[in-house]
Structures are given as C-alpha cells and as structure tokens.
Amino acid sequence: MNTRSPLARLARGAVTATALALLTAATAAAHPAPAADAVDPGSALFVxxxxxxxxxxxxxxxxxxxxxxxxxxGSTTLARPTAGDPSPPDDDLKQQCASHAAQAKTTVGWTKSRFESCQKRPYDLVLRDTRGTTTIGRLWFDQWILGFSYDGSRRVDYIASIENIRVQPIPTEDATKWRLGQHFRSSISASTSDPDPQVTEPQTKERDELLGEWDRNPQWTLTYTSPDKGPLFDQGNLQRVNSTVTMDLTASSPNAAPFTGGVDNYHSNVRYDYAGKSAGKHKGTVFTSARVELVMSRKDPAVNESALHIYDALHRPERTFPSWPGKTIPGTKEPLHRDSKKVDDNRKRSIQECKKVWRDYSGTGLQCDEYPFASTKEGSTKGDNRFSVRLIDGTDNRKGGERLNEMYTLNRVLDGDPFYLKITD
Structure with missing residues (x-):
C-alpha cells in the first residue's frame, strides 16, 4: 500500500479539477483493438x-x-477469498444502495437514514495520448463507500472499495501496471460546532495500489471519532462537532501524466454530539444529510385523528383554524425544526386559539391538538399564523405526542434540526 505517493499529493493539491461523470455507454459490435506503438512516459492521460x-x-x-x-x-497476485467466508455485514446496505442507483452515484450518495449511507459510483475511464488522437486503453470499475454512524458512540465508519474492475488496453500497454487511489480527508465547521471541536482521523487515510491488489483485496475501513469530555449538556455544552469527510479518486499509469479528475468525488456530512437524554442515548453521531420524517397514517386507530388534522393542515389548510385566505402550513416542502424551549409558550398560545373557536371544552375528553407541534420553531408563537388547532380525542392526542418523541429520539433530532411530515392513507 503506497499512502505517500507523489500522485496522491498532486491529487490533493488539484482542488480546481472537475469531478468525474458517469458514462452511459451504448453497446456496439465488437472490433479488435488497434495496434499502436509504445507510449512515452507522460504522453498519455486518463479521461x-x-x-x-x-x-x-x-x-x-x-x-x-x-x-x-x-x-x-502472467500476474502472480494472490486469489481473493472465496466460498466459506462469512458474508460481510454490509451486504444488506449494498443491495439497498444498488436499488437507489440514481442517488447512489451522486457525490453525496444515497442516505438511507441518519445512521447508514452509501455511494455506488460506476466509472468509465479512457487512457489516451495527450493530443487526444490515440486511444490506448479503457478502464471500468465501481467505487463503493458505505457509511455507518452510531447512536451511542461519537464514531463513524466508512467501508470503501473498488470492485468489478474491467480493462481493455492496446497490446503494447500493460494494464497490470495501472493504479487506482482513494484519498480521504476531513474538515470541521467551527462556526456550526460547539467550542473546541475535534475529530480524530484514522491512521491510514489513503490507499493507492495496482489494479491487481484492488481485485485481490477490494475493501478497506476508515474510522473517525470525536473525543468527549463527559456529560456537559446540563451546562449548555452539547459538544456538537459538524464535520465533512471528503474523498479524492486518482488513476495512474507509468505512461500517463497524473490524473486528478476525481477530486472531491465524495462528500459525507456528519455530526457528533453529547446531547444527553433528550436525544435518546446520551451521545452519538448522525449523517446530517438524511431526510428525517415523522410518518403517520389516517387509518391507524391510535392516531387517526392526529393524522387527519396534520393532513388537513398540510393539504387542505382552508379547513383549519385560524382561517385566513391563502394560508399555507410547513412540513412537506418546508421543514419543521425542533425547539424544545418553545413548548410551554406554544401550548399556551394554541389553547387560547382553541378556546376562541370552541369555548370551554373541559370535561369533554377532548384536547387541543396543534400543528406545527409545540416543540418546533414553527409553532403557534412564531407570529405568522401558519398553524392549526383542532379539538381531538385526548388519548389520540397523547399517542401522537409519543410518536413525535419517538421520532426525535430514534433519529437524534436536536434543537434546530429539520424534519418533515408524511401522512399516509
């Protein structure tokens, strides 16, 4: 493994290079590869x-x-592990990732949840002379990056690999000498983190090897952690660290100038925190690009009244109170944001609105349901009247609140974090 190659250093410096694009190549009739003279070193490049x-x-x-x-x-590379070895624990995520191909091939990949993400990016590179007149070879492969964060640990793991490698060089070009490299780096957003943010990087962050070694040993793992100072959330310090992990891809040949078209071809945004019990487990790490949704069904007898109220607020706001022309309420295209400090004020304001419409409803078994929720920045005290109140069964109202709190804790939703609503039939 060569982790300090000149190629790797050059790739990291080429920050203005453009990212690779995926080729959708049409299948054509087979033609024999043309013969060509040997290529002088530095006179070719991968594109x-x-x-x-x-x-x-x-x-x-x-x-x-x-x-x-x-x-x-004549390669003497060792054979890959075969039947009898246990299946990797990431097989399920890889299968799901492959079924979301359009998202998975993007720079940020497909984010399954706040704790699982993946990138599957197919590549199709051509080795040609620098004049662009002679094609010397072609290289296909799939890049995988599987990300795992943890509820209960300030840690994130990335399983990176290069798989399904295929080649087609001209007779005078030796593809056994072609190389691929993955080069990881991380950064911290100090402006959105709590004081003294730190991330501990893995000892090995780069892998630049011959194609044969990638074929023999496709996977490698990188672990990033953030140190904690124990529970400080009662003092207002949640020890949030917002960090970005980025990867550059490189390709090289003894006959080619260094290739830097894979700079910044993968991005992963993560947040470490020690927020305490309000987030579920006292500490953890999440992928912040995940779309967090509270899903409720109008056919669920436990929360059907809560779900109907939210559905009307989102899709039929003319049926809701307070009523005014052109009223819209956030939660689908516009996210809600958790704000636990506003709960009491929002509830007080919402109950006032319920009493204005329905007068005294004490003793009825009904409760004042509000949407957006009292625990959000968009609640009734925001001042824009983009909210709704409705009297619903008290048991249903309490169960709806339990579902909301479960969503908060299962997804480590902290104050300021966005989330959405999805109401099903």
Whole structure:
C-alpha cells in the first residue's frame, strides 16, 4: 500500500479539477483493438469516457474482467477469498444502495437514514495520448463507500472499495501496471460546532495500489471519532462537532501524466454530539444529510385523528383554524425544526386559539391538538399564523405526542434540526 505517493499529493493539491461523470455507454459490435506503438512516459492521460467521441470508443467496447486479464498476462497476485467466508455485514446496505442507483452515484450518495449511507459510483475511464488522437486503453470499475454512524458512540465508519474492475488496453500497454487511489480527508465547521471541536482521523487515510491488489483485496475501513469530555449538556455544552469527510479518486499509469479528475468525488456530512437524554442515548453521531420524517397514517386507530388534522393542515389548510385566505402550513416542502424551549409558550398560545373557536371544552375528553407541534420553531408563537388547532380525542392526542418523541429520539433530532411530515392513507 503506497499512502505517500507523489500522485496522491498532486491529487490533493488539484482542488480546481472537475469531478468525474458517469458514462452511459451504448453497446456496439465488437472490433479488435488497434495496434499502436509504445507510449512515452507522460504522453498519455486518463479521461472520462463521456468526453471521448463515440467513434473513438468503438474498438474499445469489449471489457475484460481484470482477473481474466491478469491470468493471461502472467500476474502472480494472490486469489481473493472465496466460498466459506462469512458474508460481510454490509451486504444488506449494498443491495439497498444498488436499488437507489440514481442517488447512489451522486457525490453525496444515497442516505438511507441518519445512521447508514452509501455511494455506488460506476466509472468509465479512457487512457489516451495527450493530443487526444490515440486511444490506448479503457478502464471500468465501481467505487463503493458505505457509511455507518452510531447512536451511542461519537464514531463513524466508512467501508470503501473498488470492485468489478474491467480493462481493455492496446497490446503494447500493460494494464497490470495501472493504479487506482482513494484519498480521504476531513474538515470541521467551527462556526456550526460547539467550542473546541475535534475529530480524530484514522491512521491510514489513503490507499493507492495496482489494479491487481484492488481485485485481490477490494475493501478497506476508515474510522473517525470525536473525543468527549463527559456529560456537559446540563451546562449548555452539547459538544456538537459538524464535520465533512471528503474523498479524492486518482488513476495512474507509468505512461500517463497524473490524473486528478476525481477530486472531491465524495462528500459525507456528519455530526457528533453529547446531547444527553433528550436525544435518546446520551451521545452519538448522525449523517446530517438524511431526510428525517415523522410518518403517520389516517387509518391507524391510535392516531387517526392526529393524522387527519396534520393532513388537513398540510393539504387542505382552508379547513383549519385560524382561517385566513391563502394560508399555507410547513412540513412537506418546508421543514419543521425542533425547539424544545418553545413548548410551554406554544401550548399556551394554541389553547387560547382553541378556546376562541370552541369555548370551554373541559370535561369533554377532548384536547387541543396543534400543528406545527409545540416543540418546533414553527409553532403557534412564531407570529405568522401558519398553524392549526383542532379539538381531538385526548388519548389520540397523547399517542401522537409519543410518536413525535419517538421520532426525535430514534433519529437524534436536536434543537434546530429539520424534519418533515408524511401522512399516509
């Protein structure tokens, strides 16, 4: 493993380079690869196949699995683990990630939840001379990055890999000498973190190796942690650290100039905290790009009145009180934000509105239900009248509150965090 190569240092410095794009290559009739003279060192470079004219790729449409290519070119690389080895614990996430291909191939990947994320990014690179007139070879592979954060630990793990490698070089080009590299780095947003934010990076953050080594050993793991000072939340210090993990991809050949088209090709935003029991487990880490939703059903007998009230507020606000022309209420396109400091004031204001509409309802078994919730910044005291109150069954109202609190704790939703509502039939 070469973690200090000149190529890696050059890749990190090339911050103005553009990210790779995915090629959707059409399948064409097979053509033999053209013969060509050996290429002088530094006279070639890897480029995204999407930037190469289609007619120049017609002779390079027969990908050869790397394992087959290595056998025919005298490689002595060790075989990969085979049957009998236990399945990796990330298999389920990989299958789900593959089913969300459009999101998974983006820079931020697909975020399943606040605790699981993934990127599956297919690559199609062409090695050609610097004049852009001669194609020397083609390289296909899939990049995977699986992210795991934890409720109960200030830690995040990334399982990175390069898999499904295929090649097609001209006869005078040796693909056994091609290399791929993954180079991770992290940064901290001090302006959105609590005082003295720190992240401990893994000892090894870069892997730059020959294709054969990636084929033999596709995966490697990186662990980032944030130290804590014990429970300080009673003093107002939640020890929040907002951090971004970024990865650069590099490709190289002895005959090629360094390739830097994969700079910033992966981003992962995480937050470490020690927020105490209001967040569920006292400390934890989340992927902040996850869309957090409270889902309730109008057919659920336990909360059907709460769900109907929220549905009307979101989709039929003309049926809600207070009533005014053009009224809209956030929660679908506009998120709500938790604000536990406003609970009492919001409830007091909402009960006043209920009594204005329904007068004295004591002794009826009904309670004043409010949406947006009393525990949100968008509650009734915000001042824009974009809220709704309704009398509903007291048991239903309490159960709806329990569902909201469960959503907060299961997703480590802290004050200021956004979330959305989804009401189903």
């Amino acid at each position: 995204d196949a999407a930037a190469v004219p289609a007619e120049q790729l017609r002779a390079f449409d027969q990908p050869i699995p790397l394992a087959d290519y290595l056998r025919t070119h």
